[in-house]
Amino acid sequence: MDNSEQRARLAANRLRQVWNWAGVVPFFLFAVMFLLLPSSSLFIKSFQDPAGNFTFDNLAEIFRRQSILDSYWLSIRISAVTAIAGGIFGFFLAFAITNKGIPAFLRPLITTFSGVASNFAGVPLAFAFIATLGRTGLLTVFVRDTLGFNIYDAGFNLYGFVGLSLTYLYFQFPLMLLIMAPALEGLRKEWREASENLGATGFQYWWYIGLPILLPSLLGTMLLLFGNAFGAYATAYALTGGTLPIVTILIGAQIRGDVLHNVGLGNALGLGMVVIMTISIGMYSWLQRRAERWLR
Amino acid sequence: MKQLRRNLWSWFWVLLGVLYFVVPLVTTFDFSLRKLRDQISLEAYVSAFSDPYFLPAFGLSILLAILTIIFGVLLVVPTAYWVHLRVPQVRPIMEFLTLLPFVIPAIVLVFGMIGTYSRPPLLLTTNFVTTVVLIVAGYIVLALPYLYRSVDAGLRSMDVRTLTEAAESLGANWVIILFQIILPNLRTALLSGALLTLATVVGEVTLASFLGLPTFGPYLFLLGQHKAYEPAALSIVSFAMTWAAMGVISILTRGRTDGGAVTAGH
Numbered sequence: 397m398d399n400s401e402q403r404a405r406l407a408a409n410r411l412r413q414v415w416n417w418a419g420v421v422p423f424f425l426f427a428v429m430f431l432l433l434p435s436s437s438l439f440i441k442s443f444q445d446p447a448g449n450f451t452f453d454n455l456a457e458i459f460r461r462q463s464i465l466d467s468y469w470l471s472i473r474i475s476a477v478t479a480i481a482g483g484i485f486g487f488f489l490a491f492a493i494t495n496k497g498i499p500a501f502l503r504p505l506i507t508t509f510s511g512v513a514s515n516f517a518g519v520p521l522a523f524a525f526i527a528t529l530g531r532t533g534l535l536t537v538f539v540r541d542t543l544g545f546n547i548y549d550a551g552f553n554l555y556g557f558v559g560l561s562l563t564y565l566y567f568q569f570p571l572m573l574l575i576m577a578p579a580l581e582g583l584r585k586e587w588r589e590a591s592e593n594l595g596a597t598g599f600q601y602w603w604y605i606g607l608p609i610l611l612p613s614l615l616g617t618m619l620l621l622f623g624n625a626f627g628a629y630a631t632a633y634a635l636t637g638g639t640l641p642i643v644t645i646l647i648g649a650q651i652r653g654d655v656l657h658n659v660g661l662g663n664a665l666g667l668g669m670v671v672i673m674t675i676s677i678g679m680y681s682w683l684q685r686r687a688e689r690w691l692r
Numbered sequence: 693m694k695q696l697r698r699n700l701w702s703w704f705w706v707l708l709g710v711l712y713f714v715v716p717l718v719t720t721f722d723f724s725l726r727k728l729r730d731q732i733s734l735e736a737y738v739s740a741f742s743d744p745y746f747l748p749a750f751g752l753s754i755l756l757a758i759l760t761i762i763f764g765v766l767l768v769v770p771t772a773y774w775v776h777l778r779v780p781q782v783r784p785i786m787e788f789l790t791l792l793p794f795v796i797p798a799i800v801l802v803f804g805m806i807g808t809y810s811r812p813p814l815l816l817t818t819n820f821v822t823t824v825v826l827i828v829a830g831y832i833v834l835a836l837p838y839l840y841r842s843v844d845a846g847l848r849s850m851d852v853r854t855l856t857e858a859a860e861s862l863g864a865n866w867v868i869i870l871f872q873i874i875l876p877n878l879r880t881a882l883l884s885g886a887l888l889t890l891a892t893v894v895g896e897v898t899l900a901s902f903l904g905l906p907t908f909g910p911y912l913f914l915l916g917q918h919k920a921y922e923p924a925a926l927s928i929v930s931f932a933m934t935w936a937a938m939g940v941i942s943i944l945t946r947g948r949t950d951g952g953a954v955t956a957g958h
Binding site (some may be wrong): 416417419420421422423426427429430431432433435437438441485488489491492493495497498501504506507508509512513515516518519520521522523524525526527528533534535569570573598623626627628629630633634644647648650651652655662663666669670672675677681 | 694698699701702703704705706708709710712713715716717719720722723724761767768770771774775778779782789791792793794795796797798799800801802803804805806807808826829830831832888891892895896897898902909912913916923924926927930931934935938939941942
């Protein structure tokens with residue numbers, strides 16, 4: 397073959413390669429500017445002292461300050477409680493709408509409603525709960541007037557741990573339902589029939605077949621719920637006015653005006669959140685892939 | 693007997709779920725009707741809508757949502773198409789980048805954005821127009837997981853290569869391919885994505901309040917500080933909007949079993 401012809405073809409090929417890559421440049425430019433630069437700003441500042449020198453001090457400070465550890469712990473507890481409670485509730489609800497125990501027309505209604513509720517968050521959700529369970533909320537007043545029982549005297553407080561958890565549950569369990577309903581439908585009828593033919597009871601079917609198959613998506617989705625609650629800011633801020641010191645509220649206060657008196661520490665706080673989110677979402681996607689082995 | 697027990701069990705959870713869904717809405721609605729003493733009226737709604745600050749804030753939110761949708765689609769669709777057709781080897785990177793917003797909460801994202809863009813050489817936060825650019829970029833980032841994924845799934849379900857080659861052999865250039873062939877085939881995915889973006893951007897608080905834009909979210913929050921009935925009325929309105937958006941999405945995607953779309957704006 398002619399040498400120059402070969403070279404020309406190689407050049408054309410390379411040109412096409414370059415052209416191919418050029419097509420994804422705008423997106424990567426966007427990702428660098430608004431995703432990677434902001435994240436690396438956080439990352440770099442977490443390792444800088446006020447003079448700009450490299451230091452591990454900010455990360456060490458997280459573990460030294462009791463108030464910060466308490467914040468993380470509070471966030472983790474709220475996220476875990478709402479993930480587990482919302483997960484169980486959502487699972488049973490998904491089970492209820494997929495097992496033909498209720499009229500068929502209710503199913504799309506509940507699914508759509510779950511789509512709405514899982515996206516109905518932030519300020520309006522907080523206001524709805526204040527109007528319901530606040531000190532003068534209609535449900536609070538109703539229970540007080542009809543049952544003579546004041547839930548606030550009994551220790552309930554909408555603006556604390558329990559109240560925020562109840563509010564988060566409003567978007568947590570619908571999310572669980574949305575993900576678990578298709579998974580439950582993935583359980584084949586044949587498996588149930590086969591186990592019944594072999595003499596298994598309903599309990600045995602669930603304990604030895606149903607649950608083990610669903611377990612990865614069950615746990616995975618709960619991890620997703622955990623992350624969902626862990627990163628929430630607007631709902632908590634609107635509900636408590638920033639008085640309940642979860643991590644996102646603390647970061648918000650830090651952005652407003654360096655309340656920690658340490659810029660590096662503020663960034664390290666954000667970095668810590670990203671680390672916890674990465675662990676929970678990473679485990680979620682790993683479990684989700686495992687779940688797909690059986691549920692296709 | 694077994695069937696009866698299963699039905700009771702189902703009904704129990706469904707009733708509990710419906711109560712949890714409905715009670716806060718009914719009480720909020722009821723509350724929003726009680727602005728005038730001893731009578732039921734829509735006074736709170738009238739008063740909320742006639743507030744001179746309401747319309748500008750709401751209008752700005754709608755504008756931001758529309759900009760987010762337009763630029764998000766212009767960014768995501770050509771890229772996803774191109775990755776499918778020409779550079780499939782970057783798909784893992786795309787998966788990673790579009791999952792990243794999941795692990796970066798909005799509050800952390802805005803923190804990083806302020807850290808990057810609030811001082812020279814990249815000063816964007818002091819000017820209204822550049823702040824709008826910044827917040828729209830932030831909203832696109834938050835929308836990336838569901839927008840990219842639904843477009844990617846849409847492209848997978850059609851034969852992109854054959855469609856493209858057929859169009860090319862008939863003399864179409866890439867603009868025509870993208871706008872007359874790819875986009876129309878993605879309309880379900882794009883419409884759902886757009887409606888979801890609309891529903892979440894309009895009520896968004898975190899980015900808007902820290903970047904200092906007077907949108908509907910911060911407006912509603914401030915209203916809640918000094919009014920009682922109007923915020924309840926506007927909460928009902930924004931619930932109705934979310935409901936309308938999700939209702940249309942569920943009609944569009946009827947018959948599909950992919951768990952539905954989920955955003956990260958809490």
